[in-house]
Amino acid sequence: LKTSGSDRSVVNVIQYGLGSIGMACARAVAATPGLRLVGAVDVDPEKIGRSLARLLDLPPKGFRGIAVRASLAEAMAGRDAHVAMHTTVSSLGAVVPQIQDCLRAGLAVVSSTEELAFPSRTDPEPARRLDVAAKRARRAAIGTGVNPGFIMDLIPIVASGASLGVRKILVRRVLDAGRRRAPFQKKVGVGMAPADVRRRLAEESMGHVGLLDSALLIAAACGIEIDEVRKSGAPVLATRPMRSALGRVARGKVIGLRQNLSCRRKGREVIRMEMVMVLGAKDPRDESFIDGSPRLHLRWEGGVHGDAATIATLINAIPRALTAPPGLHNILTLPIPRTFSPLLSPQP
């Protein structure tokens, strides 16, 4: 039995953005058979001009002296590239020119920008511009990642595919912040005063920002109408002194967040999203509950690790970005995800 041919070709990748996710992504590209890292772009003057192999702490073999460049044009000069792994910032407005640039250069685009997961939901104009640019360039662009893009939207949507007459979808993500990096712990308020965290949650300058995008993706996919959205969030406080990557946390200080989003129709809850990101959270897990016929309860034991799975979802989107019809895509318009296979050819 042979399920695949031996006609393997290599996809040439430009890494666009070398923050912590971008660096990890570039390392994963370098480590994945079927992918070749051929260039990298970043705005950081500390990184521009540096050897990519040295920056990534990888052996120089295969990198042919590639250096980090300040612009895509410089990074691509003299190189044949197929796809941009775009990992810069979260805001759609900020990334539109970057992604347009990639498309004009003939690259398919896989982006980690959270607001690209469902870009038409609040402000359709930047999404429309990207769609036009992609169609003009005859390339596909997709925003993805683990959350939004997978664990709190794609997974409950797929699970709902085995149920009918769905009345409600509940999605829960419980993370032990103690197992995550210091920047993550900072993001969830570890060590801060409760009042500061409450204020920042109220003004939405803290916490996970993708819950609404994920909920609206679920609603759009499953034809669930929503007339009211309620958000809530609160800090979780240390009941005893605790250790963290940011140092010792005193009793009464913040050790993480709870965030909820409730989507209703005519007063009845139809979608509920719950997120717990707390130092030492018990039973870390991801869950989806589909209240339909049949009722379904899906559980990822231990949860899906944010960083490693984010890198995986981005790399794994490459074949779909290369074979999708031109335009701006989201998880609803593409075939099912799957782990990267080196057996798919790049676009001619």
Added chain:
Amino acid sequence: LKTSGSDRSVVNVIQYGLGSIGMACARAVAATPGLRLVGAVDVDPEKIGRSLARLLDLPPKGFRGIAVRASLAEAMAGRDAHVAMHTTVSSLGAVVPQIQDCLRAGLAVVSSTEELAFPSRTDPEPARRLDVAAKRARRAAIGTGVNPGFIMDLIPIVASGASLGVRKILVRRVLDAGRRRAPFQKKVGVGMAPADVRRRLAEESMGHVGLLDSALLIAAACGIEIDEVRKSGAPVLATRPMRSALGRVARGKVIGLRQNLSCRRKGREVIRMEMVMVLGAKDPRDESFIDGSPRLHLRWEGGVHGDAATIATLINAIPRALTAPPGLHNILTLPIPRTFSPLLSPQP
């Protein structure tokens, strides 16, 4: 917030095949807003000519006197139909003319035929003929269901989308046969003598037939090469007298089956499928283990109920069958599944 329009249209469905799954499917079509049952076909002389409403034990309102017909042409006469729910037999060879008939009549086709889940895997010729017929008719046809088509292939494939460097995929389905109908219990040998079951397993005339299809779908999706497949199966015996839907089972008689499939490459197991269908099986569940980076363990608490979920996956495939490009599809070529939404319009 409004995630969907009010422009709802109805998809007209012909139920092709009225066995136990077909009857349940027809009832689900009748109960689902956005779908309308407009005709039914069956070969059973006991059913032909009977009122569909009476056969399904549903109120006659909305059925406009529809009767079961012996041929698709009679069932469609004077009716506007968009899609055929095809639920007849498992064998690809037997269903090719039936599905060609539906396509020629201008219907998209959703079929429960197990061998359509991955029809090109062993005998590509019938699949090619159906693909040609579908393209000529400018309609899409898809084979789906819960197993194969969802729980032991689509789900582990989707899960692998959050992992990289996957070394092995393990899929396990544990069913309590005691919670299933008598025909299912009969299918897994309940009450039979162990020697009879061993013989029938050896000649492959008993047990679940989709394990290889599911394994090869996973392999194709994830680019996993396989050079050896080992199948095994054994009866599970009653250690005490037990009740079943088929009557009392004496100690030493069969209460169900274990079936395993091991796919290897160069002697190393790369895909493993395990299925347990036993009266009173402990902790019924569906599980997928992805041995990659990160490692993932996905678990459906209580398992996914076969009959109800089969109906759901079939109904839920209708919008994708109506909007897919013409041709014969499988789960790898279509967008992600989702519960049925009445918001999608039928093909013009």
